[in-house]
Amino acid sequence: MTTLMTSDTASRQPSDGLFPVGRPTPLGTYLRDLWARRDYIVRVPLNELRSQNAHTLLGGLWLVLNPLLQVGVYFLVFGVIMPIDRGVDSYLVFLTIGVFTFHYSQRVISDGARSVVSSMGLIRTLRFPRATLPLSNSVGQAVAFGPVFVVMLVVVFAHGNAPTLRWLLIPVLFVLQSLFSLGASLLAARFNHLYRDLENLLPFVFRLLFYVSGVLYSVDHYVDDALLRALFAFNPMYVYVTAWRWVMVGDPATAVEAAAAVIWAVVTLVVGFTVFRAGENSYGSTG
Numbered sequence: 001m002t003t004l005m006t007s008d009t010a011s012r013q014p015s016d017g018l019f020p021v022g023r024p025t026p027l028g029t030y031l032r033d034l035w036a037r038r039d040y041i042v043r044v045p046l047n048e049l050r051s052q053n054a055h056t057l058l059g060g061l062w063l064v065l066n067p068l069l070q071v072g073v074y075f076l077v078f079g080v081i082m083p084i085d086r087g088v089d090s091y092l093v094f095l096t097i098g099v100f101t102f103h104y105s106q107r108v109i110s111d112g113a114r115s116v117v118s119s120m121g122l123i124r125t126l127r128f129p130r131a132t133l134p135l136s137n138s139v140g141q142a143v144a145f146g147p148v149f150v151v152m153l154v155v156v157f158a159h160g161n162a163p164t165l166r167w168l169l170i171p172v173l174f175v176l177q178s179l180f181s182l183g184a185s186l187l188a189a190r191f192n193h194l195y196r197d198l199e200n201l202l203p204f205v206f207r208l209l210f211y212v213s214g215v216l217y218s219v220d221h222y223v224d225d226a227l228l229r230a231l232f233a234f235n236p237m238y239v240y241v242t243a244w245r246w247v248m249v250g251d252p253a254t255a256v257e258a259a260a261a262v263i264w265a266v267v268t269l270v271v272g273f274t275v276f277r278a279g280e281n282s283y284g285s286t287g
Helices: 027-036 038-052 059-081 091-114 117-125 132-158 165-194 197-212 226-234 236-249 255-278
Strands: none
Touching: 027 038, 038 059, 038 132, 059 091, 059 132, 091 132, 091 165, 091 197, 091 236, 132 165, 132 236, 165 197, 165 236, 165 255, 197 236, 226 236, 226 255, 236 255
């Protein structure tokens, strides 16, 4: 908390020590203020992760068990009870990669949407860059993805998949998906502050995206038309799920999808940060 409460001295104020009410903080100053609070941005989500399931029997294992149980349910239904033709050889690997990576972005965006409205007391008491809140949430979810990724590797190895040169792209892909998710969480936080209904709508949005992003089935197997296939690039969740499968096990991916992974990350982050920062002075004034 000490880092968060550092005074906004010369870095925020012009030479006379005064600045117009409501005037946006210059971008460079805003980014420096975020960097100055890097200890808070990292330390707080780590503490929250440690305490999140502290009173449960399995504790931190729930970070892994939650997506793992989802994989188990979907595999039982679509892999055992209803073994339809899905167009993939190893359905468990296919499903694990899809569910884990989809779940990562979903958590970042959903929790980020609540990051401002759930911190009104802090916002009304202290002065700090409000982007600290969704950014801190994103850092926490990125750390939480670590053990989930290890489980994903175990499943991949257990089905006879060996590391390839494509695995060198894992850090790049993770950064791209994280930047996209952060940008989307900034947008969600801004609009959830304006319209609290968004928080209630997001679960339904992600449920729809889950079924149209190829998490449970191979889009290649069911979509033959090249133009229609290209349209899937407009769904970022599909883009990142497909990219992870290509990197991890060599499932088909196109240059369009590779380019889309970069474009979605850059555009969403820039737009999300711009829109969120435009409402900087309004956070805490309503609700």
